[in-house]
Amino acid sequence: xxxxxxxxxxxxxxxxxxxxxxxxxxxxxxxxxxxxxxxxxxxxxxxxxxxxxxxxxxxxxxxxxxxxxxxxxxxxxxxxxxxxxxxxxxxxxxxxxxxxxxxxxxxxxxxxxxxxxxxxxxxxxxxxxxxxxxxxxxxxxxxxxxxxxxxxxxxxxxxxxxxxxxxxxxxxxxxxxxxxxxxxxxxxxxxxxxxxxxxxxxxxxxxxxxxxxxxxxxxxxxxxxxxxxxxxxxxxxxxxxxxxxxxxxxxxxxxx
Amino acid sequence: xxxxxxxxxxxxxxxxxxxxxxxxxxxxxxxxxxxxxxxxxxxxxxxxxxxxxxxxxxxxxxxxxxxxxxxxxxxxxxxxxxxxxxxxxxxxxxxxxxxxxxxxxxxxxxxxxxxxxxxxxxxxxxxxxxxxxxxxxxxxxxxxxxxxxxxxxxxxxxxxxxxxxxxxxxxxxxxxxxxxxxxxxxxxxxxxxxxxxxxxxxxxxxxxxxxxxxxxxxxxxxxxxxxxxxxxxxxxxxxxxxxxxxxxxxxxxxxxxxxxxxxxxxxxxxxxxxxxxxxxxxxxxxxxxxxxxx
Amino acid sequence: xxxxxxxxxxxxxxxxxxxxxxxxxxxxxxxxxxxxxxxxxxxxxxxxxxxxxxxxxxxxxxxxxxxxxxxxxxxxxxxxxxxxxxxxxxxxxxxxxxxxxxxxxxxxxxxxxxxxxxxxxxxxxxxxxxxxxxxxxxxxxxxxxxxxxxxxxxxxxxxxxxxxxxxxxxxxxxxxxxxxxxxxxxxxxxxxxxxxxxxxxxxxxxxxxxxxxxxxxxxxxxxxxxxxxxxxxxxxxxxxxxxxxxxxxxxxxxxxxxxxxxxxxxxxxxxxxxxxxxxxxxxxxxxxxxxxxxxxxxxxxxxxxxxxxxxxxxxxxxxxxxxxxxxxxxxxxxxxxxxxxxxxxxxxxxxxxxxxxxxxxxxxxxxxxxxxxxxxxxxxxxxxxxxxxxxx
Numbered sequence: 001x002x003x004x005x006x007x008x009x010x011x012x013x014x015x016x017x018x019x020x021x022x023x024x025x026x027x028x029x030x031x032x033x034x035x036x037x038x039x040x041x042x043x044x045x046x047x048x049x050x051x052x053x054x055x056x057x058x059x060x061x062x063x064x065x066x067x068x069x070x071x072x073x074x075x076x077x078x079x080x081x082x083x084x085x086x087x088x089x090x091x092x093x094x095x096x097x098x099x100x101x102x103x104x105x106x107x108x109x110x111x112x113x114x115x116x117x118x119x120x121x122x123x124x125x126x127x128x129x130x131x132x133x134x135x136x137x138x139x140x141x142x143x144x145x146x147x148x149x150x151x152x153x154x155x156x157x158x159x160x161x162x163x164x165x166x167x168x169x170x171x172x173x174x175x176x177x178x179x180x181x182x183x184x185x186x187x188x189x190x191x192x193x194x195x196x197x198x199x200x201x202x203x204x205x206x207x208x209x210x211x212x213x214x215x216x217x218x219x220x221x222x223x224x225x226x227x228x229x230x231x232x233x234x235x236x237x238x239x240x241x242x243x244x245x246x247x248x249x250x251x252x253x254x255x256x
Numbered sequence: 257x258x259x260x261x262x263x264x265x266x267x268x269x270x271x272x273x274x275x276x277x278x279x280x281x282x283x284x285x286x287x288x289x290x291x292x293x294x295x296x297x298x299x300x301x302x303x304x305x306x307x308x309x310x311x312x313x314x315x316x317x318x319x320x321x322x323x324x325x326x327x328x329x330x331x332x333x334x335x336x337x338x339x340x341x342x343x344x345x346x347x348x349x350x351x352x353x354x355x356x357x358x359x360x361x362x363x364x365x366x367x368x369x370x371x372x373x374x375x376x377x378x379x380x381x382x383x384x385x386x387x388x389x390x391x392x393x394x395x396x397x398x399x400x401x402x403x404x405x406x407x408x409x410x411x412x413x414x415x416x417x418x419x420x421x422x423x424x425x426x427x428x429x430x431x432x433x434x435x436x437x438x439x440x441x442x443x444x445x446x447x448x449x450x451x452x453x454x455x456x457x458x459x460x461x462x463x464x465x466x467x468x469x470x471x472x473x474x475x476x477x478x479x480x481x482x483x484x485x486x487x488x489x490x491x492x493x494x495x496x497x498x499x500x501x502x503x504x505x506x507x508x509x510x511x512x513x514x515x516x517x518x519x520x521x522x523x524x525x526x527x528x529x530x531x532x533x534x535x536x537x538x539x540x541x542x543x544x545x546x547x548x549x550x
Numbered sequence: 551x552x553x554x555x556x557x558x559x560x561x562x563x564x565x566x567x568x569x570x571x572x573x574x575x576x577x578x579x580x581x582x583x584x585x586x587x588x589x590x591x592x593x594x595x596x597x598x599x600x601x602x603x604x605x606x607x608x609x610x611x612x613x614x615x616x617x618x619x620x621x622x623x624x625x626x627x628x629x630x631x632x633x634x635x636x637x638x639x640x641x642x643x644x645x646x647x648x649x650x651x652x653x654x655x656x657x658x659x660x661x662x663x664x665x666x667x668x669x670x671x672x673x674x675x676x677x678x679x680x681x682x683x684x685x686x687x688x689x690x691x692x693x694x695x696x697x698x699x700x701x702x703x704x705x706x707x708x709x710x711x712x713x714x715x716x717x718x719x720x721x722x723x724x725x726x727x728x729x730x731x732x733x734x735x736x737x738x739x740x741x742x743x744x745x746x747x748x749x750x751x752x753x754x755x756x757x758x759x760x761x762x763x764x765x766x767x768x769x770x771x772x773x774x775x776x777x778x779x780x781x782x783x784x785x786x787x788x789x790x791x792x793x794x795x796x797x798x799x800x801x802x803x804x805x806x807x808x809x810x811x812x813x814x815x816x817x818x819x820x821x822x823x824x825x826x827x828x829x830x831x832x833x834x835x836x837x838x839x840x841x842x843x844x845x846x847x848x849x850x851x852x853x854x855x856x857x858x859x860x861x862x863x864x865x866x867x868x869x870x871x872x873x874x875x876x877x878x879x880x881x882x883x884x885x886x887x888x889x890x891x892x893x894x895x896x897x898x899x900x901x902x903x904x905x906x907x908x909x910x911x912x913x914x915x916x917x918x919x920x921x922x923x924x925x926x927x928x929x930x931x932x933x934x935x936x937x938x939x940x941x942x
Contacts, residue, residue: 052759078761090756092749103749106742107761115770118741119734125741126557132742172761290681341856344864350680351620352863355811358622358804359855365801366848374845473845477800481692484685520700527689527696534674534686 005030005208010060020046021232034210035223043232044212048178052084053077081175085165093154101136104171143167159190179211183218261392268398270506271405275460276483277498279453285429285493286449292357295480296364297454301461302471304329306379315382326458334454368473376472397466409499485530491543577725594717598789600829601724602782605731607809607825609778615815617771618751620684622803626691627664629798631780635660636712636787660784661777668776672769688800695795709794724785808851
């Protein structure tokens, strides 16, 4: 086994002639923090959408832990081990906090239980249900949300909604976690706290983390390597400091 | 059965469906909702004709008078339902809007049943006679339906393409919010769309009565659903799509009716085609694909 | 095993399963009255009608309220169940003497056939948005009617004649089936599968991203709902002497939609109450009013339907609704302070919960601060980040 978790080869997608993403090659190592940065409209979220199966790439291939994932459905890709959060939060807003996480836990092998087992309340049902709740509480504890577990998720403050979304993604037991602007709208304190949490879950659950972020402090504080995108193409790639100081990158951000 | 007369009858039936389908497709394109009650507007129009047709013994005056009255009533009805039932729900979930539309349809049928009874009332339209065409006799009503129907469709297409209001409609159907920012009064446009769709439905009700001269509270529901099927087959939101879908469905229906043994399954065949179409190409013949933004 | 029994016991706590008890007590009371000869033939007829209406409403609620897809073909599934089930029952009567056994077999066969059709109709549900699906289900219902109307083996346009079941025992069987259906639906909703189904309703994109097999659950719900509709159809078929296709028009499906919306989408008990009430009122109106006046119930139901949907969904009525919903009214009367929005079983309370996002939260989404160079202001001590407990 190599130590590459995610590998993309010439990944590209075009919408009616417009190349939203073109020729992107990423190599994310296991347990790495990898950043995807770039100005607005650079195609970062589109890359996420390709990686999670929302869009089918028009060119190129991508591999998770050596397995090709092209053409797989969103559900299958999640089962293979990619989980994501969304730029504009997509919680199950009419559900309580813990149920959001429980939905994330739905597909794990240890909690398997057929609908008929549940319908007729056969022994497996309670067993898995109780263990699921324990597991969900454990995850919520990491994000300091255990107290609020019975609140409606839409009543949480914004920063906590972001955290809950990460918690929910983590509950699907991913190998690779895609975070789309996890710190957006957070104050510096919350950002700091989030950084600690992400580092902690990386170590505890051994996930690899690929994130999109505009907050350069956050990026340079957490990412080992980054790729800078602009207009769908790669501007610079490599370890965070060097890539961010690349003159091309500075020009793309500042203009000129 | 002569091929020519079959073709003309089918196309004329198709023109009726197309006129109704235009109402569905315009409302769907602009207000993003399925106006389930559109079929019942036809029923309202038919009752309007029922009461207005006796104003004169002169067939031309009688028909012109009843269509004008019917257009007035239908347009009014369309605008009222839009303002009272759909406007408060703008921005609500599609399911809520759809259920409301179903409620409106149910309401109109119920009111008609209360007011005029559940039984079908026979209606005597002035006899327009038949003409001989390509060796068969075809009723003038059918010919009028076909020709006037096509003229109306053409007029609508030109209206949407070349007038200021028409372009505003296109803008609203492309992007509601952006059109509003550009100074388009979205509510007014949507109301106008309902008005136009209902006026077309009034024509459709007259043409429908040419072939089936009786009125009952459920008169509109079946042609309404079939026209919706036509709009979907043609590609909902597209005006030429609705025309093509409507004509196609009319032809298919006429063919089914003439083939022995198939006649009683006409409905099943038409809806079967709808379901197949939705499974194979959900956007219809001329529909445009919309990308869901994630 | 001991733990399991404890859990079962807990799940039968009065609060969670009050509805079973109410129905069971009602059934026993009715059996008692009937044994005393106090119920006439028409009354027991109404009872079995209420029973199959409850089954239909509860199963439709599964699709509309919990899965969030609109089905206008429920009468179609019922029609398939009624025709196929009663056709088999007619055949079985020749070889099986026990009417009850025949009824049970017929219910299974009718339900299973309807379920197959539910599966087939569910297939387009995977690709279509709500409006289209409503039309597909409606089209399905009309196709079914059209085919049975032309099919001579099933009586054709004359309808299929059946052997009516003894009305005094049919309602008992029907209510036992109601209990069974309620148990299955309620247990399904209060499980991980119910969570998955409501997750699809709340946010399909997120549900997919969480690995929920949307295909599987949509088909599953459609199939189950169709099964129960088929069973209800068989019960209907045994309460009449002839089944005619024009009973199952899409207006009949809309009647059930009214019940579901009125009872509250996503509320089992609401569906049960609305189904029983409306069915009873319908029968009552039928006896009271004759002729064209009987049509009065349709516009009234339509108005109620529109009013309920508008009250629950109109953006302009939101502040009004928040002030005057039932809970607040309760608070107003009893002056009790309840804990804010702490809910345990949110699947059942979907349509009663207002979604409140604070204005400033919304603003921070739309106008994010200039993130790239947010000045690092010194924070007050009190606001500084708490040390993370879970982190260690």
